[in-house]
Amino acid sequence: MHLSCVQLCALLTLTLAAAAPPPHHVARRSFFNLQCKGVYDAAIFARLDRICDDCYNLFREPQLYNLCRKDCFTTDYFKGCVEVLQETDELELFKTYIKQLHGADPGI
Template sequence: MSPKAPHQTTCCRLLMFVASLMLLQTVTPSSIKIRPNTFKEFQFIKCQGEFDKEQYSFLVQICDDCYNLFRNPNVLLDCKANCFQNPVFPACINRLLLKDKETEIKGKLYYVSGADPPSYPETHDAPAMVLL
């Protein structure tokens, strides 16, 4: 073995280590698996109200059903974003024909988000375009 061989091995190992670190930095928070309907997920989507598993699970189920309807992974993430305070969530309510439960949904939304739910327009056609 030549005297440069140990140096080359060390250099190669160092390059592999740096490459591994760079790969770890590219992992986004959304790719980290958080168990559904847990307090950790509640915090992750920035809910600041009270964590009541039953009420929270009810709202998550709306997003899950909407995802199952459209089979678009972005729908699931966007529906839960900002603690359900976004244009996709009311579009999902409309598409899932849950208008008759809107008062109940708003109550649960207020409880878990800690903020008044946005007033939903009578038709949700514009936000529903996000779902397609």
């Protein structure tokens, strides 16, 4: 089966669209839904969210993902995920990130 140039371009466009990160406004809305009251930074938010995503992928427990992100990444679940993922050497950096997003000392 041979694809025409138009079909190939359409297929490539669909593939790239599926692999694209969520739009900026979706991440920003998530920032507010998590009750973050600090300064939004897309890169920082994505890095912290990735911790929770990786933790979810490890345990496949949907509630864990939400608990990890709850209250703008300030729960013990987030810290537990950092430990399980063996990223404790980055914990102080993550606390700085959380402080910026949360708008207060994270207390974790």
